[in-house]
Amino acid sequence: MRPENYEARRQPPSHEYELNIGPNHPGIEGNYAFKLRLHGDEVIEGRADAGYLHRGFEKLMEGRLWIQNLAITPRICVPDPVPMEISYCLAVEDLCGLEVPERAKWLRVMQAELSRLAAHLFTFGGHAATTGMYTPMFWGIADRDLILDLFEELCGGRVYHIYNIPGGVRRDMPPGFIERVSNTLDYLESRLPDYDDLMFKNRVFVKRARGIGVISQKHALDWAVTGPNLRATGLAFDVRRDDPYLVYDQIDFDVVTEDAGDAWARALVRRKELFQSIRIIRQVLAKLPEIPGPIRCPIPNPLAWNVPAGSTYVRMESSKGELAWYVVSNGGEKPYRTHVRGPSQMHAVQVLEKLAVGCRIEDVAQIMFSLDACPPEVDR
């Protein structure tokens, strides 16, 4: 009870107050809290409060067989699950030296881009909703559902596909699938001008989004910003093009950039990537009938599968940014350590805390959604 151990309780000045946003709120697609200190409508300080979706996946994976972990991977990022599956498989394949058949690689690209379309539609609509415009949100969710239908048909699961397996994919496309994907793409492409009318040609949205949550290119690099958020600052970096994996080196597509670095630019990059993804899938659909052959290389009995000792770091471009797995094997039947380098953690914690300062309370949700962070992946 000595005086030096006493510390005056830190009280906000009388003109400031605290406000908890979340863990449930419209600014983000999951449970994620954000604690604000406000002066009037202006944010003085924002503090990210993650952990509501922590399931301990990285630790859980150390206790499961290599193949059992497949079911965990898509759950790490629910809106965009496919890159999680594929990159985990790429890591295991890299450690085992498995040779993935060509057809499986093209099928993986198709899934990854379909998943990107679904994720961007989700975010795109969500961003509009944070500015009070619900029509694009309804449209985005409804159109995303068409892609979920395709996934259901391809692999029997709408959200958690678990379609990839180390060595390839689990089964081939059902008959007539190419035509149905093509139809869906035609429909989605025809819808793009409608989205533009409601977003980028709409004064309300432009006024709300322009100049909000600006990230400079230098800051983006300092804060480990990746993906559409980085490209919205004018830097054309895309893992698909700059460190190609699967068969992206055989596919023609543009890396979309915008210079402004604000919420508006981030939304526009995503909007343009919708079109690029459609382009990529069209090329895959044209190519797939020419590629015969197995969809999976022979793999050992899953119950007796030792992955050779070693470690690997595999990265790919998810809809949120650069996604990577660091996987260590000690030669056993379970991973020794796995680590997900997810893009959302940077965007949702350090970037968001910086961007929130100085903005008005009504823009916080928009900034969050424009960063497209995924709470299940932040927490894991």
Added chain:
Amino acid sequence: MSAIDHDVSGKLPRGRHTHGDEPDMNAIDHKATGGILSPLKGLQFFGRKPVTQPLEPRPASANYRGFHLNDWQLCIGCSTCQKVCDNAAITMVEIPGLPEDAAKGVRNLRPAIDYGRCCWCALCVDLCPTGSISLSREYVHTCTDPEIDSYFVLPDANGIHGVAYDKGWAKSEQSDLVALQRTEMPEMAPEARIANFDEIVEGYDKNQGIIEASRCVQCGMCHDACPTHMNAPEYIRAIWQDDIEEAVRQIYRTNPFAHTCGRVCTHRCETACSVGHRGAPIAIRWLKRFAMDQLDHERVKEIAAEGKAAYPSGKRVAIIGAGPAGLTAAYDLAKQGHAVKVFEAMGAAGGMTRYGIPYYRLPADKLDQDVDVITSLGVEIQYDTRIGSDVTMERLRDDYDAVLVAVGLWMGRSTRVKGAEADGVYRAVELLRKVADGESIPVPKQAVIIGGGNVAMDIARTLARLQKQHYGQVAITLTALEDLDHFLADPDEIKEAREEGVEILDARGPQEVVLDSSGRATGLRTWKVLSIFDEQGRFAPKYDETDEIIHAGDMVVEAIGQAADVNLLGEALTEALEWNRGRLKVDEQLRTSADWLWAAGDMVRGPDVVSAVADGHRAAASINDHLSIREQAA
């Protein structure tokens, strides 16, 4: 369920843009303020014909991963689904009334699913050895009371709601994860092996052994089917982990005849193997042989001696017959600290495995290694001692605390057809014993074998080798009552005998040994068999007398079964003991009606190495109980 049309997007009204470059995106730039009328363009949808989805439930896709279906007829209760389940969502539940047969590899367990844990990954489907599990195209499960129970469901072929939904995600060749192909066992080619008695099977190398072991799904059906319940899943897993010492340790937990069983076991484990339902069973016998061959013999002896009692018990046990049953009992009793003495009539140990099985299947040096492990524990074997003539049973009874009789089936049975006692007619076991003992036997130019079991194959292939050595060609005819599908011999034996030039004629019933004027056999007359058993299942063969063949041959060999020679017991004891249809009567613990005498092996069980080993363990356990303080106190 109607045909499924998932192509919703094909029917939706199109927007403005069709194929081509990005529409006027360049017009959008950061400075443009946007119009206030643009969003009103959304109103155009009011004028459109509405899209109506039908009210009836939307059918799921053909691959849908819905709730589980399990075809109970196909399911064998192996629990592989439980092992591969990510979330421990599967519990195997015992269903009374379902068939349960360890020998066939069938358990009355069926998977129950906890849908609070299931993540619908369908690995249970992809790794199911039989293909009984699939997932349905059913979307919805609604809670009923009590809520918790309604999530824990035992699915059958009608799914979890008793409504037969179509199969969704099911076993397909593409998605199957069971390793169905067996690692080929390298063998000598027929031309290379026919003129000698070298071992045919070469054995796996290290890589092949580990790959073969990796196919195992650890269901334990083999353990249940094995007469001595070998820890096959454990040693297979140890082999896969490249821990040969642990594999040998697991093998010696239940079987000291490891080299022998690794070569000539009847491998009931492989019949029961769950992977064998759609593919080739794991080569469990060859894996046991692989583990034994990999490890240095001296190290095997150290491992076998682990757990031996530190102090002698002071009790003495006599065992008659150094075959698999007798020596297994000796192994157990010696480890328990008892002084064991084995009396053997022949000059070497092994019993019928040495004198009945040809060297090309079981080389003598491998059998010697098995015996050496057992004698290294302190078991004493007295050779060339015949009980009954050299030592009497009464003497053994007085000198020892317990006696185990474990003699094999040394007497060949005769068909008793006309001429069966003539010159040139032999019993297979006698010939095999002489060949094994290094004695010379007459080598026929042309031989006729009667019998369709493994002994018939053994003598046919032994004579074939001798013929090749003496005359340069093989002339053997093998006739059996059974048709080829019901032969008692292993399919491998039949295949290899044919490769070596043995002619196999099925469904032929012997009628008479044809003799020449001097009374020597010159052939066998057979009729075609129409049926072997009558309606009551009794042995009463019916023949087609018009279909008669005389098989020429200067030697006729009968290989239709064996019997034990029980003269060693002596008249007084034979009189005193209880018998059951010509066999010594024993209880569950293999104890005879005399409280100091046990009987085990072929003489009470029928001919089979691994059953003899199982008997040896059982008799040893009973004898140990008898010798221990427990029984005496009681």
